[in-house]
Amino acid sequence: MVRLMQSAAVHHLHSFNQFLQHDLSSAVDCALPHECAFDGCHERLQVMLQMTAIAIDYPILNKDPQTIITPRECRERKITYSAPMTASFKCGMNGIDDRGTITRTAGYLPIMVLSNRCHLSGLDEAGLVAAREECDELGGYFIINGLEKVLRLIQVPMRNMPMAIQRPVYRGRGAFYTQYAVTMRCARSDQSTCTMTLHYLSNGSMRLRVSVRKQDLMIPLVVVLNALMPDLYDQGNFSHAISTGTPRDEGSKQSFFTNQSSTKANPLALLGTMCASLFRQNLPEDADDDVFGLFFLERYIAVHVNSWSAKQDVLALMSRKLHSFVHAKCCEDNMDSVSHQELLMPGHILSAYIREKMEDTLGQSIAHMRRDAKNDLTHSSLNIHQNILPYCSKILGRYVGVVGSKISSFIASGNLISSSGLDLQQTTGFAIVAERLNKWRYLSHFRSVHRGQFFTTMKTTSVRKLLPEAWGFLCPVHTPDGAPCGLLSHISAKTHVVCNSSNMAANTKNWRILLIDILISLGMLPTRTLSLGYGAKNGRANSTGCTTSWKCMSDHLHVCLDGFVLGSAPDEVCANISWVLRRLKVKAFSAIGIDTTLEIAHVKQQGLSASCPFSGLYLFSQPARLVRPVLQCGLTAQIELIGPFEQSTLQISCTKSGLSLPEDNISTIVTETHAEIDPTVMLSFLASLTPFSDFNQSPRNMYQCQMGKQTMGTPSHSFYHRGDHKMYRLLTPQSPLVCTRDYHNLTLDLNAQGTNSIVAVVSYTGYDMEDAMIINKSAFERGFGHGTVYKTLLVDLTAEAERRKGPLGKTSLLCFGNKNTVMKPANNGAKNTADGPEYVAPMLGEDGLPSVGQKIGPGDPLWCAFVENCNEHIIGAHKDTENAYVDAIRFLGHLPCNENRKDITQHRASITLRYPRRPVIGDKFSSRHGQKGVLSVLWPECDMPFCESGLTPDIIINPHAFPSRMTIGMLIESMAGKSAASCGRFHDGTPFAFQEHRKAVDFFGSQLCAAGYEYFGSEPVYSGLSGLLMRMEIFVGIVYYQRLRHMVSDKSQVRGTGPVHPLTQQPVKGRKRHGGIRLGEMERDSLLAHGISFLLHDRLVICSDSHPARVFVDTRCGAVLALHPPNSSGKGHILTLASITIPYVFRYLKNELAGMNICIGLFYEK
Amino acid sequence: MSCYSVAADQRARRPEVEVLSLEENQMSFEVKKTDASMANALRRVIIAEVVTMAIDLVTFEENTSCIDDEIIAHRLGLIPIKYAFKPGKTKLREDVSNDEAAAMSSERDIQRRFRFTRDCDCDGYCDWCACTFKLHVKYDEVIKNVPEHEKNQPYTVTSINLESDDPDVFPVHFVSERERNTSSEPGIAIVKLAKGQEIKLSCIAKLGCGKEHAKWTPVSKCVFRPKPTISWDDNAVRALPPNLRNIIVDVCPAGVLGYEDERDRTSIVVKNEAAILDFTKDIQDLTKQLSPQNKPMFHASASTTDFVFEVESLGGVPVDDCVLCGLNEIKRKLTNLQVAVAEVAAEQA
Structure with a gap:
């Protein structure tokens, strides 16, 4: 059985593997050729460059295939885990396509850990441990400069599906434009996409909008159709095809055709003139408009199909949908709903990005050649004529080598630098760091799905809504509160993402043909001779074939497979087809060859109104779709994978037994087609870890999802082999007494992050007010909640030397070392100790670094380096205010592919420091039910209340934490934990396991009773101070408590005096700079309201920028005195000066104003 | 002033103690004719103020195990340390005055042998205020002695590896014989060593009491409850x-x-x-x-004068000694109070 844990990141891995195996070669096929013409002396030369292959190797170090590099090494050395990539190009001349192949290295491509190109691929647990990885390593991320980076999954519109949308802004696009449009995101075989939008114009015509290199082309639909099918006029039937055939459409149909009366005889050429300027680089300079038009049609119109006739059908379908939408015969498709979305997978964006970068390379090379041709005509043409290959190779080599580093920087920064925008709505935020704060947080990085950076700034909240379509696919619980709420969600535990275009494609190559055969045999009328239509490029089809197809359309639904219009069938036939296909697609019939992930959505014809979706039978087999398992109702319950679009056409009952309605309601029961496997399938990994979450108020479960990710736990088992910037570790992790089924399925016990603690709910000392909690001092002293923080700092002497360039005058070479070179040993060997200490920093070793295990206090030297050939030393001090222990020290070697730095192997070191963090007052703890609190006091054991068994609680929380928050799950966990401890076993807290007739309270209450406790878990408790029995029985039980990473020692900020801003003399801000905390306007207001103006004066003047100044009293000006007191001897007037205290900024203001010739005077009264 | 003592005398209770059971590490007794405050005072004193010995200072020479120094030191501190008085052999403190000796209950009282380090004249620590333990385990050496089938297993360093330099002071491996017979380890686990790892350290054990740190608490459980008076029809x-x-x-x-x-x-x-x-x-x-x-048909009420105690020792101090030391501590405190009151009275007079 594949462990659920390993499946957490499997969609990232599969996507990258698919990218390596399939998408990359498709990208090469899809890449545009680039051409250039030279005017030679004798003849005109046409040079054509086209990419033919990209090869990716295994990660190596230093261009030496022998020295493999492992992910562990990259993490520790802070380098990129990447493999060499080589690209091959085909060079053609004068129409001869293939004059030879040029192969150039294209830099280093970052490799996803555990993918097929990773050295760890295929290792078992022992192998992974031997490679210094986690035994349950997930993979699915890249290592860039030592950081683990994950490419974010982004929700994008579903591919190959025409969608009706309504946007008021469209009216502003020009005359006659309406708000109606149908948009379709067409995907090429390399998974790059191109969106076409068909706009409706109020005069009845339609415009097709296509974006080419971020430029919108608006082309009348009729021009495109004419170009695809020049003899459209003869095809009276075709007008049927594009409209819905109702009388109302007739007018628009008229105008549709009259509008195009202006079209020239050659629509292709017309199209060509519209887009020629965009493709100059790709085509010969002297290509005519026809060629441009063809180029455009092939590469930008309905790119998911290849044949012209299929493209026509797609456009016809779009216009049909647009017509019915405009005439309120179908509803708008909600682009914010998951049912109309798919995910942008890492492999897909990489292949599209690599293709674009390679095309850019070719474009630059061609531009270079054109420059050459212009500048040095004879020479270059001679050159070219003789040896075209070396010439092209030289030019390509100049540009192609940086592709790898561009990909690296894309993954490192998440910023997409693209000329086309890759059909995406955002240019930033594609990559995130997979923080290993704890396992839970780490896991959820791979499961998170983002709606898109574009929507974060949106004022409306409609995109953030939790829609019913997302049921089962996106977790309703696990989304952060605050800014990213609803935009960043997580896929549910059982959901996975389809990554290969067809799972069964390997077995049965022509499964599409098989599928079409099945469809036809079931009664579908095919559009045309389908065997020719799909897949093969047959250029401009002879259009006579289409006459038969659209005859009987009015009551037929169209049948689409991945956006390819296969044919049409009546509604009942479609229902039958989907019924049959649904039974064939399950695993039991996999031999037949229907893809198990095939999405079959039969949108029924429910009448033509504005509330019904556009009917049809849609089949989807392509990757990037979410699928989840449900049970198929039938004789045998088979597990079927369904997609979100498909889901909205199905009837799925929540329980296996179906809907249990009262008998008198039996007529209203909807006959369900499917049933959920388990009620918890809607939850994400993290949400399913909260025990008894079904008893809690829902926001509390959301808070727990956030806090679970901030908990100190066991992030890794290979601490020593990692150099993460900051890591948190709990020293007393325990397996929770009460946990859910998924906790075990995910094997999260390996990375436990909490402690079972005895919790009493009582208001005991007053220290437990306002969510504060009391911890038993003895429990604390025995190790409760103890943790460690690991911080790694990188010492790069090269950078250090660069930084200290000023004082040293020049960049000098720095080396680690500690020897005091002033003191030279005497020649006879006896050391002359009188000259000074032997070492510059006596606490450090001879190598200028501390020893492992050494204690480092605030300000202590951490490393020491000397400037080569002179006795100048640089000592790096420990900057924190806490004691730390040296955990590990590593010398980091030079970077790969940088041979000239070979000599400086010992110029980079990383020092890992260990900070013991025992709980202190103010540290944050929480249970698993969104109940967080801070430690307010460590209370001595003898003063704690005690039960009759002599037990004292570890934690005391206040009963007021419960009524308003309604976290009943925590109360039940407390009872269950107590029962688990007394029965000696672990209890299952999976949500939805208990029902009205089998109550959780009764289940655990009876167990408590059997163990000699009271039924509801309360106990008589004696006060530890008086020894008297408390009047009420106290609820005592065992709750799993988490220690959160927010610790006082990271946050405490205090200053009496300290650094001030040089200009204003006011205290600086920032904890790191030992600054102050701002006492702002609102704080000022509250002090004023209290009437405590002296305190206010103290805060705002005396503790801030109090400044003694002198002011002229007798003169009328009352000016605040300048630097030199005015000489009073000349005048008869006697100057009196008074000493006042003003804020320094006031004086600064006065000076600034004086610069503008404005004087400020103060009235002074004694 | 004199009426003060007369009144006290008249109202004075004569509490009685009846031991209900006494086992190796736990006992149960009844305190009669007193009140909850006294019973609670005894409970608190046993938990927080009985003087015991625990490791307080650890000096590492070598630690190549996977557990960090400070965690090992913390674990060492929590190991109960036993002081066993050997009549005739154990040298007792000479500076113990007669009064103090009277206050100390038995020969086994650790304070007759050791002083608090803070009260000691020595520089740092000495034989009269501390006891030194040594721990040196090298995996490659100890593994030679284990059976063949366990050779690939990590070696667990336990409290039995701690070597005391005082024959009267030693770590407690188990609280009871029963635990010794059921345990899979030979003592209290400290750290596990894998191949090539070594641990070498020395520890200083000092006197202390539970209110300083939980490691000096001698009992795992000390609780009382009022004795119920029960009547059935x-x-x-x-x-x-x-x-x-x-x-x-x-x-x-x-x-x-x-x-x-x-x-x-x-x-x-x-x-x-x-x-x-x-x-x-x-x-x-x-x-x-x-x-x-x-x-x-049933009546039960909590007595306000009689209390049943249950005490469970961790093994460092015998359970009956815990109680006796606790009672002595109360006595000492009351004596101190008496002396102080007398002093104040004398000053005022």
Whole structure:
């Protein structure tokens, strides 16, 4: 059985593997050729460059295939885990396509850990441990400069599906434009996409909008159709095809055709003139408009199909949908709903990005050649004529080598630098760091799905809504509160993402043909001779074939497979087809060859109104779709994978037994087609870890999802082999007494992050007010909640030397070392100790670094380096205010592919420091039910209340934490934990396991009773101070408590005096700079309201920028005195000066104003 | 001033202690004729102020194990340390005055052998205020002695590897014989070593008490509860049909109520006095319902003068010594108070 844990990141891995195996070669096929013409002396030369292959190797170090590099090494050395990539190009001349192949290295491509190109691929647990990885390593991320980076999954519109949308802004696009449009995101075989939008114009015509290199082309639909099918006029039937055939459409149909009366005889050429300027680089300079038009049609119109006739059908379908939408015969498709979305997978964006970068390379090379041709005509043409290959190779080599580093920087920064925008709505935020704060947080990085950076700034909240379509696919619980709420969600535990275009494609190559055969045999009328239509490029089809197809359309639904219009069938036939296909697609019939992930959505014809979706039978087999398992109702319950679009056409009952309605309601029961496997399938990994979450108020479960990710736990088992910037570790992790089924399925016990603690709910000392909690001092002293923080700092002497360039005058070479070179040993060997200490920093070793295990206090030297050939030393001090222990020290070697730095192997070191963090007052703890609190006091054991068994609680929380928050799950966990401890076993807290007739309270209450406790878990408790029995029985039980990473020692900020801003003399801000905390306007207001103006004066003047100044009293000006007191001897007037205290900024203001010739005077009264 | 002592004398209670059970590491006793404050004082003193010894300072020479120094030091601190007085052999402190000696209960009292480090004249620590332990385990050496089938396993360093330099002071490996017989380890686990790892350290154990740090607490459990006074209306119970008697027994969790004679099943007795007060109301309500006179057949109330203690030792100090030391501590405190009061009185007079 594949462990659920390993499946957490499997969609990232599969996507990258698919990218390596399939998408990359498709990208090469899809890449545009680039051409250039030279005017030679004798003849005109046409040079054509086209990419033919990209090869990716295994990660190596230093261009030496022998020295493999492992992910562990990259993490520790802070380098990129990447493999060499080589690209091959085909060079053609004068129409001869293939004059030879040029192969150039294209830099280093970052490799996803555990993918097929990773050295760890295929290792078992022992192998992974031997490679210094986690035994349950997930993979699915890249290592860039030592950081683990994950490419974010982004929700994008579903591919190959025409969608009706309504946007008021469209009216502003020009005359006659309406708000109606149908948009379709067409995907090429390399998974790059191109969106076409068909706009409706109020005069009845339609415009097709296509974006080419971020430029919108608006082309009348009729021009495109004419170009695809020049003899459209003869095809009276075709007008049927594009409209819905109702009388109302007739007018628009008229105008549709009259509008195009202006079209020239050659629509292709017309199209060509519209887009020629965009493709100059790709085509010969002297290509005519026809060629441009063809180029455009092939590469930008309905790119998911290849044949012209299929493209026509797609456009016809779009216009049909647009017509019915405009005439309120179908509803708008909600682009914010998951049912109309798919995910942008890492492999897909990489292949599209690599293709674009390679095309850019070719474009630059061609531009270079054109420059050459212009500048040095004879020479270059001679050159070219003789040896075209070396010439092209030289030019390509100049540009192609940086592709790898561009990909690296894309993954490192998440910023997409693209000329086309890759059909995406955002240019930033594609990559995130997979923080290993704890396992839970780490896991959820791979499961998170983002709606898109574009929507974060949106004022409306409609995109953030939790829609019913997302049921089962996106977790309703696990989304952060605050800014990213609803935009960043997580896929549910059982959901996975389809990554290969067809799972069964390997077995049965022509499964599409098989599928079409099945469809036809079931009664579908095919559009045309389908065997020719799909897949093969047959250029401009002879259009006579289409006459038969659209005859009987009015009551037929169209049948689409991945956006390819296969044919049409009546509604009942479609229902039958989907019924049959649904039974064939399950695993039991996999031999037949229907893809198990095939999405079959039969949108029924429910009448033509504005509330019904556009009917049809849609089949989807392509990757990037979410699928989840449900049970198929039938004789045998088979597990079927369904997609979100498909889901909205199905009837799925929540329980296996179906809907249990009262008998008198039996007529209203909807006959369900499917049933959920388990009620918890809607939850994400993290949400399913909260025990008894079904008893809690829902926001509390959301808070727990956030806090679970901030908990100190066991992030890794290979601490020593990692150099993460900051890591948190709990020293007393325990397996929770009460946990859910998924906790075990995910094997999260390996990375436990909490402690079972005895919790009493009582208001005991007053220290437990306002969510504060009391911890038993003895429990604390025995190790409760103890943790460690690991911080790694990188010492790069090269950078250090660069930084200290000023004082040293020049960049000098720095080396680690500690020897005091002033003191030279005497020649006879006896050391002359009188000259000074032997070492510059006596606490450090001879190598200028501390020893492992050494204690480092605030300000202590951490490393020491000397400037080569002179006795100048640089000592790096420990900057924190806490004691730390040296955990590990590593010398980091030079970077790969940088041979000239070979000599400086010992110029980079990383020092890992260990900070013991025992709980202190103010540290944050929480249970698993969104109940967080801070430690307010460590209370001595003898003063704690005690039960009759002599037990004292570890934690005391206040009963007021419960009524308003309604976290009943925590109360039940407390009872269950107590029962688990007394029965000696672990209890299952999976949500939805208990029902009205089998109550959780009764289940655990009876167990408590059997163990000699009271039924509801309360106990008589004696006060530890008086020894008297408390009047009420106290609820005592065992709750799993988490220690959160927010610790006082990271946050405490205090200053009496300290650094001030040089200009204003006011205290600086920032904890790191030992600054102050701002006492702002609102704080000022509250002090004023209290009437405590002296305190206010103290805060705002005396503790801030109090400044003694002198002011002229007798003169009328009352000016605040300048630097030199005015000489009073000349005048008869006697100057009196008074000493006042003003804020320094006031004086600064006065000076600034004086610069503008404005004087400020103060009235002074004694 | 004189009336003060007279009044105290007249009202003075004469508390009595009756030991109910005394086992290897736990005991139960009854304190009679006192009140909750005294009982609680005894409880608090046993937990927080009985002087014991625990490792307080650890010097690492070598630690190549996977556990960090500070965690090992913390674990070492929590190991109970036992002081065993050997008559004739153990050298006792010479500076112990007669008064102090009187205050100290027995020969086994650790304070007759050791001083608090803070009270000692020495520089740092000495034999009179501290005891040194050494721990040196090298995996590659110890593994030679283990059976062949365990050779690939990591070696667990336990408290038995701690070597004391004082024959009277040694770590406790188990709280009881029973635990020793059931344990899979030879002592308290400290750290596990893998191949090539080594640990070498020395520890200083010092005197301390529970209110400084939990490692000096001698007991794992010290609790008291008021003794319940129980009365049954036996005749009424006997008059009930057997099935109703069963209902009465079942109203409490198992083991609280039972029959005096399992075969006879006529009279109900309280089997667990400790818990009975929690269920008194339940039993009363039920018996009141069952009674023809509408009168409860059961009465139980908490005594305000008699208390039952249960103490469980961690092994460092014998459980009876814990109690005796606790009582002595109270005595010492009261003496101090008495002296202080007398001083104040003298000053005022």
